[in-house]
Amino acid sequence: MLTLESIQAAKRKLAPYIYETPVIRLQGLDEVLGCNVYIKAENMQKTNSFKLRGALNKMLAMPIDQLQKGVVAASSGNHGKGVAYAAKLLNIHATIVLPDTAPIVKVEGIRALGAHVIQCKLAERHIVTERLSSEHGYSIIHPYDDFDIMAGQGTAGLEILAQLPEVDKIVVPIGGGGLISGIATAIKSLAPNVKVIGAEPAVISRYAKSLQANERLLLEEQQSLADALLTLQPGERNFPIVQKLVDEVVSVDEISLHNGMQTLLLDGKILAEPSSAIVIGAALQGILPTSKKENVCFLISGGNVGLNQLINL
Amino acid sequence: MLTLESIQAAKRKLAPYIYETPVIRLQGLDEVLGCNVYIKAENMQKTNSFKLRGALNKMLAMPIDQLQKGVVAASSGNHGKGVAYAAKLLNIHATIVLPDTAPIVKVEGIRALGAHVIQCKLAERHIVTERLSSEHGYSIIHPYDDFDIMAGQGTAGLEILAQLPEVDKIVVPIGGGGLISGIATAIKSLAPNVKVIGAEPAVISRYAKSLQANERLLLEEQQSLADALLTLQPGERNFPIVQKLVDEVVSVDEISLHNGMQTLLLDGKILAEPSSAIVIGAALQGILPTSKKENVCFLISGGNVGLNQLINL
CATH class of the missing domain: 3.40.50.1100 (Rossmann fold)
Incomplete structure (x- = not known):
């Protein structure tokens, strides 16, 4: 089972070993993204990702x-x-x-x-x-389909609530569903009015399609810039949690994914990998329900990207 | 005259127009830089620099x-x-x-x-x-040799003290001396125990040499990666302020400048221009007096850098 208590226990166990990564206000992106922009910088976590x-x-x-x-x-x-x-x-x-x-x-x-x-x-x-x-x-050690894994990932959600109590919405990259399951469980237990939205590549929209079909669909392999979000099927333990707690899952096209990374780097001055910049891409694509006065926290899940991947930006 | 009061007045006048840029904790750089690392992110300012x-x-x-x-x-x-x-x-x-x-x-x-x-x-x-x-x-509109200019730049110093009261040391890029004059005046008026250190390119160390000679030397033109720090002589109004208030000016070699930018981008996940990453380069070069428990705020003065400048990193 994944519970608030298991996530709180994970937070205590992990405290000596991980960073409490910063929540950073990126005012320079407010206009282009259409909301008050904050990022949770897990690209600055040890190993440069939330994992x-x-x-x-x-x-x-x-x-x-x-x-x-x-x-x-x-x-x-x-x-x-x-x-x-x-x-x-x-x-x-x-x-x-x-x-x-x-x-x-x-x-x-x-x-x-x-x-x-x-x-x-x-x-x-x-x-x-x-x-x-x-x-x-x-x-x-399964990457997402495991309650201890999800509880660990959920600690990022507890941190966001403590660092930014005025948050209205959290946008999270979604692959197998480990991170968003943990975050949604933490958030909906403590602040049920905060919206949790997943962003996945449109070419492999395993969650949007499975949620619509009401079952875990297995998609065909595809290529995407989002190299960390290529999972073909929602996780067995993750799917019902996402069904129950996540407010919406949006599908981000490849051009917006690219634009998200470019905007975050050149305008936001933050280096993230494509699979993380997908949340920025979702806002650029205009598919996020946001409004000007909303405090939106974009979860930047990782920063493992080489210079060779920046040349084509 | 440059006074604390003129800087405080500037802060009130500028408030509707500029960002209070974030101070960001970069724990991932603590070990390699040898201190508790914070940055004042003026690369995220409107126009992407403190100017x-x-x-x-x-x-x-x-x-x-x-x-x-x-x-x-x-x-x-x-x-x-x-x-x-x-x-x-x-x-x-x-x-x-x-x-x-x-x-x-x-x-x-x-x-x-x-x-x-x-x-x-x-x-x-x-x-x-x-x-x-x-x-x-x-x-x-002179870039540095002007008291109103210096008062404006000094507002970044007021912000650092408010955002990070536990700061021990502030490291600031130095060219003509406008930014460091403003910051040192703000800091030494309010928190005289906080050290203020300038970092300039070793190939054009106009401040280190002038401070030693006790007069404003005019150096010969040189090339440096730090395209914003090519000024050949300390400013007339800036020099006496730097003489009186700045604790030390260090000279950063070109390799360390390059390494500073690379470390800040690839390990810190922050995009800065070379003239700003010079402060990180100073720490990497081992010429900053720092110790493990010190809270050091590196002033990242700007982020106007093109992708074409990243390719050789």
Whole structure:
């Protein structure tokens, strides 16, 4: 179960190890985004993404003898870096399974933390992970479909409420649904009037389509700039939470995704990865229900992006 | 005269027109910079630099009939953008004299505000400005050697003290000396124990050398990545203020300047221009007197930098 109490417990457990990342007022973007703009800067988190919160909360909850056999995780990069960091902290072995297409900066960041990296086709990463688990006795650290993971991610929601009590709306990137499940649970428990909105790539709108169909649809693989949001199906444990608590999920086209990153960097002066700038892209695309006086907090989930990815901005 | 009262008056006058830019905690840089890292994000100011503070304070203090004849300013870019913005606000004509070598992003930013741009050799910009002034009756808005300009820039210092009362040290880029004169006057009046340190390019260390010689030396023209800090001589009104109030001026080499910008962008996730990242470069070079528990506020003076300038990072 995911509860407010489990998220509050995660906050206490994680406190010595993670940063309370800043909420930053970006007045220069108010006009172009049509609201009072704030960001929750998880691109400034240790490992440069929110994923450390969930990975570490999960691993701190596991029995030590199980941990010592090692862990394995399928990831587009950020979850893998979180698991690698947590494994280094706990002095255990970690293997991270990445798609061939993962940005170099993510692959190198994980290797630098001492984890073993295996790359395979995007569609095969969960199969490879399962095989490694059964062959070597590694525990699988799932990127989103896990209550301890969601509780860890939800701690970012508790921080937003404490740092910006006057928040009206929170916009969150959505892939498998781990982050938004945690945040929506925290927010709706403590401040039910605050709206929680998910933003996913239009080319892989697994949540918008599944919510409409009222079941977890499995979409076909697609390419998107949002390399961290390529998940093809809502998580089993995440879907009902999103159904119940998230106010709306919007679909962001690739041009707006690109424009979001450009606007955030060149006008906002904040470097985020494309999968995070998607929330800014949603506002630029005009699909967010916002109004001029609203305090909107855009969750900038990660900043693992290489200079090579900026050249085409 | 530059006094605390003149800076406080500037703060009241400027309040409706400028942003109170955020002070941001960048914990991820603590280890590499050797202190508790905060930035004052003037790269997020309107016009993307602190220069608007001084230019607008100056122009708001001028008689309306004088303003209506137009203004002219020599600038490396940021002061010109500040003057152009203020002129647009006041609905008057502005001509900005820029060196041939000014970054394209600065030239275009000024033109976009409706100002007339003239480019000439770096060494000739003040002569060209004088000529335009006498030919057309334009008032010269000096970039630093002016008490109203300094009072405007000093408002950033008042904000830092209010936003971060526990600050121990403030590190400020130094060119002609307008910004640091204003900040040091504000800080030393209200919190004399807070240290104020200037950072200038080692290739044009006009302040370090002049302070040692006890007179305003005129240096030879040099190239530096810090395109906004190419001034060859301390300002006449600025030098005695810096002599009296600034604790130390450090000289940052070109490699550290480059490293400062790279570290701030890739690790700190903040986009600043090279002349602003010089303060981070100073810490990386190991020439700042800092210690682990100190709260150091790095003044990030501007963010007018094009993508074309990032490619070689």
